[in-house]
Amino acid sequence: MLRYLTAGESHGSALTAILEGLPPNIEIRQEDFDNLLKKRLAGYGRGNRTKIESDKVEVLSGIVNGKTIGSPISIIIRNSDFENHKDYMAPFGAANVDIGRIDIPLPGHADLAGMIKYGFDNCRYVRERASARETAIRTAISVPARCFLKSKGISSLCMVESIGELKANINFDSSEEDLKRLLISNGDDFLTPDSDIIPKWKSLIDECKKQNQSLGGSGVVIFYNLPIGLGSYVEYDKRLDGKIAAAVMSIPAIKGVEIGNATELSKNRNNLVDKINYNKDKGFSRQSNYAGGLEGGMTNGQPLFVRFYMKPLPSNSKVESIDLITKKIAYPKYYRSDVQAVTSAAVVVESVIALEIASEMT
Amino acid sequence: MLRYLTAGESHGSALTAILEGLPPNIEIRQEDFDNLLKKRLAGYGRGNRTKIESDKVEVLSGIVNGKTIGSPISIIIRNSDFENHKDYMAPFGAANVDIGRIDIPLPGHADLAGMIKYGFDNCRYVRERASARETAIRTAISVPARCFLKSKGISSLCMVESIGELKANINFDSSEEDLKRLLISNGDDFLTPDSDIIPKWKSLIDECKKQNQSLGGSGVVIFYNLPIGLGSYVEYDKRLDGKIAAAVMSIPAIKGVEIGNATELSKNRNNLVDKINYNKDKGFSRQSNYAGGLEGGMTNGQPLFVRFYMKPLPSNSKVESIDLITKKIAYPKYYRSDVQAVTSAAVVVESVIALEIASEMT
Amino acid sequence: MLRYLTAGESHGSALTAILEGLPPNIEIRQEDFDNLLKKRLAGYGRGNRTKIESDKVEVLSGIVNGKTIGSPISIIIRNSDFENHKDYMAPFGAANVDIGRIDIPLPGHADLAGMIKYGFDNCRYVRERASARETAIRTAISVPARCFLKSKGISSLCMVESIGELKANINFDSSEEDLKRLLISNGDDFLTPDSDIIPKWKSLIDECKKQNQSLGGSGVVIFYNLPIGLGSYVEYDKRLDGKIAAAVMSIPAIKGVEIGNATELSKNRNNLVDKINYNKDKGFSRQSNYAGGLEGGMTNGQPLFVRFYMKPLPSNSKVESIDLITKKIAYPKYYRSDVQAVTSAAVVVESVIALEIASEMT
């Protein structure tokens, strides 16, 4: 079983994470961290912050000479921009915390609820930690888990299926190799196997950018070659679908998750199940994957298929709110310019699922 | 924080549960258990098993004279039919376990994966525990949590939104009172506020029954009057949306979950967020509920709105499988006759969310 | 990893427990429960309650035909005496809860602190659950864990080392076989390998009984044939010594625990460690067991040696207290007549350690 905690504020000095529970001798390279974080920062329509985020991981413990040693892995991503924020974010002796005040809560964010929960008089500290910036370190700490899965022959893909109302045309009966090839050739800006949708998404994003609008979307993550029997039916909280759903839904802006084609299946009356085959050499196999790789809360040998639904980021347009001091109608400051972050979300979803699966296998 | 464990096999002597963490002095009545379990067993198109399941809860501890006493609550539901199964299910001295063998795994169930995971040579013990029968005790153990929520002024509704391809017409802008009134007047057979859909669902279910088909569907659960700030953004696994998603997805046959109108929001580009109002007397409020009551992983004062998607039960039609002994194509025995169980699922979803919310509040 | 919860009040209808996490196919017999509970009830100087406690375990789930099936194991011990207490302990419709009031808290028990913590106006509900009666079900639920350990070739002993100021003369360099033989020949009344101490303990207990005094003591539990490497040093809460200490200290009246001869070692300056031998056939071994079988929070292949210290039961003599209603000095009602329960404690300590070790191995 793995455990991990993350820490760090969006404009604080650093993000950190500790991951505990992986066995020794898993091979990991510095570039495994670098490449994944670069992928997370890519995405057409992402804002300027992504250029500030250089996101260089420093490994502090748990890995020696490119291999895990069984001890907790700790990592740090320094915020290269901290100098510009330390007057109100320094742990001790901040010059002027008041310049960091956020007096107009942003609807759709944690701002108002968080402020009330913790008794703050402005939204700064909520905004700092509730920010999706936290997913950078969560993505980074998935790297050792991903390398563990790789060492077991498990691979995975993440992709964007829709941005706004425009849905890509993806053939999910394609082989892993075909999907991988298409994803690579189409690049990290859109993370989709459907090259035809790309110009349409581009136009849509450009248009929304002009109008200060943002876009949601959906994506799919697939894990291949999982052993049969991860998770269990014996107790409700050991079911792997529950654990995966929790991990995916804990990502900011993700509001829906399904295993297999859940919404489609729910409308069907043909009782679609995955017929069982048997072959003397290969043992049992399935003829289809309606169940998305999970039956009875366990992996069944088919690819694990997870879809997520993301709401538009609540940040670009002018949205009516209330000034906490004057109690009058006011508009939150423009603070972020991502038109879409579905590409980024797809990477994060793959990351948190990798952590869950590795957790089941350790 | 609440903890609970459930135990029991579908044809074993009893189901039990222990729930730990509730404060003393919560009022509970025997009929609170009886009524809820009756509601779970209702549903047009449910099979004969529901008539066998009398589901009488006996409270063994933790409640004295109709009030909790702070100690763990334990309950038992005896299986009135155990006599007919004890030859192969008795804990000690079973007369003939072989008569209980299930040699043809049912695709769509835990059968095959569970058997492989645990090294069984047939599917009996998997079927016994992976059965949705377990949700009877999980529903029952939600009763003390529900009574706790009630004592805090929190109420809830559960309803069916679609069965198969037929979707009810529900006005979610209706007040709690209006929804409740419609639900009561339409009865527990369909658990829906839309009386017009009922005859259509009836026909559909009747038709599927004749054809030995089963139906999935979707449903909605709403909690009202939650305090602001349940859950937290500070660590990924404290976000309430993740916890709720885990609980809902741990229910057999549920394959999708969303908070608010996630799939709709994901397509939207109008940046729909819930504008903030302020009133000197009532404080902050919202103009809408696109977020489904959760922002930043916390309750925001609006009703919590959760939708679930359920696949058709994999049990009524003939489905190709493999005989574990002969390794030849074979067809699982007909074993259950529910055409739909979406009504039942709605009750269970409401139950597990009640447990999660109560857990946040204790 | 194992999880278990227990439930039940001392004078309620039943004690129950659920244990989750054991693999299938562990052999268990009904008499394994019966024999262990009988041993827990034995002990010279125990009171009349032990005659009321028939302590018959009924297995409700998780075991079929004498073998575990991987599902949660649930058990129940009905309180045969419940009829005499249900007027104030019935879950619903208790005839007269007031006759159960305990208005004079017993110092040394949970009474006063528990009452204040939970806001009760008398001590009944605290007394009911804080009672060492709970250890009956904890002992019972250790049986499947013990059977699991047995299936792995692991065995254990529990014994009393001292009662009051009288310490047995035990040669801990004796083999497991020799200790076992002595323990069996000396019987369950004193659970000690030293037959010479028995008449002295008898006199001491008899004398204390006359004077309405009670006695504490100490005992030792040893586990043999543990694999090397249970527990871990990688994170503080994975150290097995910590887990064992927690389990042992969670038993009522036990106030001290040590691994190996901790108090003796702490005084030593000869740097006593367990020298390492190597033999081509048998691999590494140790020349001694000063560490009590644990180094760096892990088993090291030597027997696990745990000593516990128990305070006298706070129940037999007149102890000054306060009447909750009059707020005047008063004396708690005599309610129990155990002069010593060190024998019983030794069985319980062995039980909770068995659960911890099995948890490490699953």
Added chain:
Amino acid sequence: MLRYLTAGESHGSALTAILEGLPPNIEIRQEDFDNLLKKRLAGYGRGNRTKIESDKVEVLSGIVNGKTIGSPISIIIRNSDFENHKDYMAPFGAANVDIGRIDIPLPGHADLAGMIKYGFDNCRYVRERASARETAIRTAISVPARCFLKSKGISSLCMVESIGELKANINFDSSEEDLKRLLISNGDDFLTPDSDIIPKWKSLIDECKKQNQSLGGSGVVIFYNLPIGLGSYVEYDKRLDGKIAAAVMSIPAIKGVEIGNATELSKNRNNLVDKINYNKDKGFSRQSNYAGGLEGGMTNGQPLFVRFYMKPLPSNSKVESIDLITKKIAYPKYYRSDVQAVTSAAVVVESVIALEIASEMT
């Protein structure tokens, strides 16, 4: 509830920790970290390593301008000596890991068991993480918990009671103020209220140093002004004595723990309990503290009194072992020169208990 994880190797680049669960607005100063770590490093008879360990804490998150903000607190202690070890400890591209090999396991350490558990071919990585160096970061991460307790009016003391066979003469009936005054006047080298014992301990340590021997000892930690009812009797693992025992026993070299005068009480037959007083203004109080502040697994309003027993460090003398390569008798390299670390242990014990108590209160 608090959660924390620590990470870091003894000769790695840094130690880190993340602590999650504290409320906002707790006041913390940089010097709170500095002073506590300095105290942990003090102690007469400690070795040269303590001079290398400058132990400067950098706060990375969770604290802004001297106050907690509710978010996870993360800290880092850089190892100033890392340059000298990076050839075999660097996370990537270590120049020569072989120069770090430890081929002769040190008995009394985790070396051999850890190596076998994790499948290493030498003891380096076990030694790195199992080292008591880890307690530096655990001590540091207790600082926010200590500040939280301070904000609630809770204070604490830690002291050494015995070193080797020499026991200090401490009057535990002294007031907190008196004990504190004596501790301060006697200094951090011995952390004891008994000034008369100091010259004797000094001689003993000096003598042992010459003979390359090391010393164990015992110590006491007391917490004052705890609210009544922390912990609970309702479930075995909620008892505070168990949690405290686990925390204390998870510290390297600590092999015994007791609450109150457990070993003394166990020999007593006078049924010593803490009589209850009542005073109209002050409510309930106790006449004594035999129970060490815990009854029924809960705080009872009296000071919490915890004693620990530490074995001698297994490191100074020549101890017979086996060379892993030649399989012949060999002697571990001299690697550390602490004659005693009981002073340090006392600080760490106080730290982990502070974390447990704060966890109960959040």
